[in-house]
Amino acid sequence: MVRKETIMAGSTFGNLFNITTWGESHGSGIGVVVDGCPAGLALSETDIQSYLDRRKPGASRYATQRKESDSVEILSGLFDGKTTGTPISMLVRNTSQRSSDYSEIASYYRPGHADYTFDQKYGFRDYRGGGRSSGRETIGRVAAGAIAAKLLTELGISVTAYTQAIGGIEIPNPECPLEMLDIAEARNNPTGMPDRETSQKAEAYLKQCMENLDSAGGIVACRISNMPAGIGEPVFEKLDANLARAVMSIGAVKAFEIGDGVKVSSANGSANNDSFRMNSDNTITKATNHAGGILGGISDGSEIILRAHFKPTPSIFQKQDTVNKNGENITIQIKGRHDPVIVPRAVVVVESMAAITILDLLLQNMTSRIDRIKTFYNK
Numbered sequence: 001m002v003r004k005e006t007i008m009a010g011s012t013f014g015n016l017f018n019i020t021t022w023g024e025s026h027g028s029g030i031g032v033v034v035d036g037c038p039a040g041l042a043l044s045e046t047d048i049q050s051y052l053d054r055r056k057p058g059a060s061r062y063a064t065q066r067k068e069s070d071s072v073e074i075l076s077g078l079f080d081g082k083t084t085g086t087p088i089s090m091l092v093r094n095t096s097q098r099s100s101d102y103s104e105i106a107s108y109y110r111p112g113h114a115d116y117t118f119d120q121k122y123g124f125r126d127y128r129g130g131g132r133s134s135g136r137e138t139i140g141r142v143a144a145g146a147i148a149a150k151l152l153t154e155l156g157i158s159v160t161a162y163t164q165a166i167g168g169i170e171i172p173n174p175e176c177p178l179e180m181l182d183i184a185e186a187r188n189n190p191t192g193m194p195d196r197e198t199s200q201k202a203e204a205y206l207k208q209c210m211e212n213l214d215s216a217g218g219i220v221a222c223r224i225s226n227m228p229a230g231i232g233e234p235v236f237e238k239l240d241a242n243l244a245r246a247v248m249s250i251g252a253v254k255a256f257e258i259g260d261g262v263k264v265s266s267a268n269g270s271a272n273n274d275s276f277r278m279n280s281d282n283t284i285t286k287a288t289n290h291a292g293g294i295l296g297g298i299s300d301g302s303e304i305i306l307r308a309h310f311k312p313t314p315s316i317f318q319k320q321d322t323v324n325k326n327g328e329n330i331t332i333q334i335k336g337r338h339d340p341v342i343v344p345r346a347v348v349v350v351e352s353m354a355a356i357t358i359l360d361l362l363l364q365n366m367t368s369r370i371d372r373i374k375t376f377y378n379k
Contacts, residue, residue: 145352238297259292
């Protein structure tokens with residue numbers, strides 16, 4: 001199957017269910033076009049807005065204080081409250097641009113940012129808030145992810161992400177079953193952690209970072225429940241490879257793990273292998289889940305467990321050494337409105353990209369077996 005995004009200069013993701021995001025941080029707006037959504041799905045702007053509200057700025061003292069409502073407008077693809085099967089176009093208008101905060105950075109390269117690489121690639125750049133490389137680009141991903149998640153709900157599949165760690169502060173028992181995590185707590189505290197005590201420790205750490213004019217990184221974990229076995233392709237379109245591609249495309253993600261992740265490199269096969277067993281209802285399950293729900297690039301019916309590692313926010317208010325466009329060594333001190341930590345607002349972004357990825361592969365899987373095609377067409 002030819003990837004549509006290979007001819008779209010990198011702004012399109014997916015095959016059968018595909019999204020194209022557009023817009024810049026300080027442009028008129030940010031948006032996305034979703035193609036391949038089946039007709040007949042009940043959908044409203046409220047469904048989308050509930051996801052966007054989880055990532056919008058200004059929600060806590062640990063997020064950028066840029067004030068944006070991030071109100072979504074659905075421009076096409078709906079009629080009488082249901083999807084029509086045609087492209088769904090969504091727009092969020094920018095209303096709180098302060099481009100003057102960024103005017104001086106046009107002449108130099110901020111450490112940790114894409115300023116230098118954009119100049120090398122395109123010959124010039126939109127320096128206002130990072131332009132296309134800004135975190136506001138993820139608005140389109142989240143809007144599309146809300147649609148994917150609603151479709152997955154129709155299939156009984158849920159995607160749940162949360163903050164596992166900020167800095168070196170990690171929730172207790174991170175490998176415990178999802179039902180033992182307090183997701184309601186995670187949705188109502190400023191860190192996104194499903195444990196109040198750990199969240200309070202992380203807040204104290206973030207406060208210290210802010211006092212030191214510094215920032216923090218962290219880990220977002222994501223669980224995909226009730227995923228059927230058999231989804232994913234065995235070679236280049238592996239389920240875990242596609243999830244990695246989706247999550248690693250999020251700005252500031254520097255590492256990705258499935259299941260036991262990097263721990264497998266120091267494990268023995270006897271400990272890492274997941275034993276199979278036959279249940280009384282004639283279903284096959286695994287005794288453990290070191291593989292994270294994926295074997296050979298294909299889902300095995302277990303819970304899919306993934307983690308995304310985010311670097312600290314590169315925009316810090318300390319003095320830093322860099323180079324200007326004249327090739328001179330200089331010292332800078334960045335101004336503006338910036339997150340001291342990206343992780344809490346990125347939780348819903350990871351959740352959205354995971355939902356988009358598995359929905360796309362679920363749709364592709366419908367052509368994998370002749371018996372199921374014949375059943376679909378009543379043959």
